[in-house]
Amino acid sequence: MSLSRSDLRSAVDAGMPTVIEDLKQLARIPSVAFEGFDHSHxxxxxxxxxxxxxGAGMDDVRIVTAKGASGQTGQPAVIGRKAAPAGAPHVLLYAHHDVQPAGDYDDWEQDDPFEPQLRGERLFGRGCADDKAGVMAHVAALRAFGDDLPVGVTVFVEGEEEFGSDSLENLITENRDLLAADVIVIADSANWDVGHPALTTSLRGVINAYVEVRTLNQAVHSGMFGGAVPDALTALCRLLGTLHDETGDVAVEGLKTGTAAPLDLPEERLRAESGMVDGVEFIGSGRLVERLWTKPTATVLGIDAPGARESANALQPSARAKISLRLAPGDESVSAFEAVKRHLEARVPWGAQLTVTLDHGGNPCQIDARGERYDAARAAFAEAWDGVEPVDMGVGGAIPFIATFQELFPDAAILVTGVEDPDSRAHGPNESLHLAEFTRACRAEALLLHNLSEL
Structure with missing residues (x-):
């Protein structure tokens, strides 16, 4: 006999101290899948x-790998599965166990980013939110049911999401039978605010590319040749400046824009959440949620050039930048890259040689969140958050593999949920998890499984 909603909620709450301790243990493992890091972690x-x-009752648990587009074997993923009772739906629960690099330890307010630290209501540390808390939300829901799980469940935990998921499409294809489900829950997003849940219904796509400019065969004296001979670094800076117009909107022709959900994001809230310095103005036009969710962006991620301290008085022969563009829902990464390449080629200054190389790309996502399975999710969220109704929101980040799930499992309802809040600072220093919000997210997932069993 399945648990009642109140008993289920009590079971989740009772298990949270152990869940949090297990989260700390998991977050202590520096599981960075980027090149140059120790992948044994x-x-x-x-x-x-x-x-x-x-330990949470999965009958069949296996660690799997697949080759990516590069031909290299990707990082290990985990699949755990428990069959559905007769007539019950099957649910796929996704998260990822790899994390972003910690960056400069001096930027953290703790000595070791991989030693979780509790300060107030938040647990600080790399991966405590993104996305090892997503892993533990699945574990918390399974533990709450014990042996009375009312639906079939497959847990799929990827190992290289932060590094671009190069092998994920092959992983999904090769394990398609194991991953087939009626409902897919992707626990890698955020809520609207602390105390206010959300379903993510749109995500931007992404293209990362390298832009290299060359003007000389070798560096030459800036006094002897400057004024007539162009240097590559100045040429690169001028070229990168053409990516935006005077208001800060992306100036690349051919990129799509969209309309965001009717939510109001106050300027002061965004300033506080982003850590904007006093006096800095917002860029772009339109509502803030549109600039963040449904319009393209262009960002210079880094530049290969001599550092200021060690640079010589010389004209640089070449310079390279890595740029990232976020794409609005409805756009497509291949055509967007070609649009960016055309834009740069038409504007490279002074006849400089230009090379534009795609690093990786992923398509945006739009989810039609209508129907009884989405209603079951909204009811679970409202109950877990003590009567606060969830909103449908967009997210500026990208989860390109959602399109793969949509293609391979077209009849499945895809629910993009999350444990983060606007102050979680995922990918940056001092990443953290709001523990009360985490408890609500764990309750919501358990209640969702309960609600789905009753459809």
Whole structure:
């Protein structure tokens, strides 16, 4: 006999101290899948996730890998599965166990970003929110049911999401039968605010590219040749400046824009959440939520050039930048890259040689969140947040593989949920998880499984 809603909620709350301690243990593993890092930690993280799933009652738990587009074997993912009772739906629960690099430790308010630290209502540390809390939300829901799980569940925890998910499409294709589900829950997003839940119904796409400019065969004396001979670094700066118009809107022709949900984001809230310095103005036009969710962006991620301290008085022969563009829902990464390339080629100054190389791209996503399975999710969220109704919101970040799920499982309802809040600072220093909000997210997932079993 399945648990009542009140008993289920009590079971989640009672299990939270253990869930939080397990989250700390998982976050202590520096599972960075980026090149140049020790990938044995990613393997260790996968093994820890597999053990957590076995302890939560998964009958079949396996660690799997696949080759990516590059031909290299990707980082390990974990699949745990428990069959559905007769007539019950099957639910796929997704998260990822790899994390972003910590960056400069001096930027953190703790000595070690991989040693979780509790300060007030928040747990600080790399991966405590993105996305090891997503992993533990799945574990918390499974533990609350014990042996009375009313639906079939597959837990799929990826190991290289932060590094571009190069092998994910092959992973999904090769394990399609194991991953097939009626409902797919992707726990890698955020809520509208602390105390206010949300379903994510749109996400931007992304293209990252390298832009290299060359003007000389070698560096030459800036006094002897400057004034007539152009240097590559100045040429690159001028070229990158053409990506925006005077208001800060992206100036690349051919990129799409859209309309965001009717939500109001106060300027002072965005200033506080982003850490904008006093006096800095917002860029772009339109409502803030449109600038963040449904309009393209262009960002210079880094530049390869001599550092200011060690630079010589010389004209630089070449300079390279890595740029990132976020794409509005409805756009497409291949055509967007070609639009950016055309834009740069038409504007490269002084006849400089230009090379534009795609690093990686992913398509945006739009979800039609209508129907009884989405209603079941909204009811679960409202109950978990003590009567606060969830909103449908967009997210400026990208989860390109959602399009793969939509293509391979067209009849599945895809629910993009999350444990983060606007102050979680995922990807940056001092990443954190609001523990009361985390408890609500764990309740919501357990209640969602309960509600789906009754459809």
């Amino acid at each position: 990613v393997t260790r993280s996968a093994e820890a996730v597999a053990e957590l799933l076995r």
